[in-house]
Amino acid sequence: MQHVLIIHEVADYAAWKQVFDNAAGIRKEAGERSYQVLNYESDPNKIVHFSIWTSIADAKAFFESERLIEIRKQAGVKAPEFIYLEQLECGTL
Secondary structure (H helix, E strand, C coil): CCEEEEEEEEHHHHHHHHHHHHHHHHHHHHCEEEEEEECCCCEEEEEEEEECCHHHHHHHHHHCCCHHHHHHHHHEEEEEEEEEEEECCCCCC
């Protein structure tokens, strides 16, 4: 499985979340299969978006697209950090 971990600060979580939710269709079309959104305990506007993708290439193409760069601006995203990961193992204890 291919994963993407994004860490970024947003100007306003509620405004960011509305843009994020509205982009669900284009995220799915681009190859996102599932996601989790978390925030830092000490900073509610510091967001972690962890998602599963069809491929790293699909994820990079989406996140680096001009369309998404503009969406991030509209959502008030500040300096996102993208980490592309390939799952090696998974388990439940």
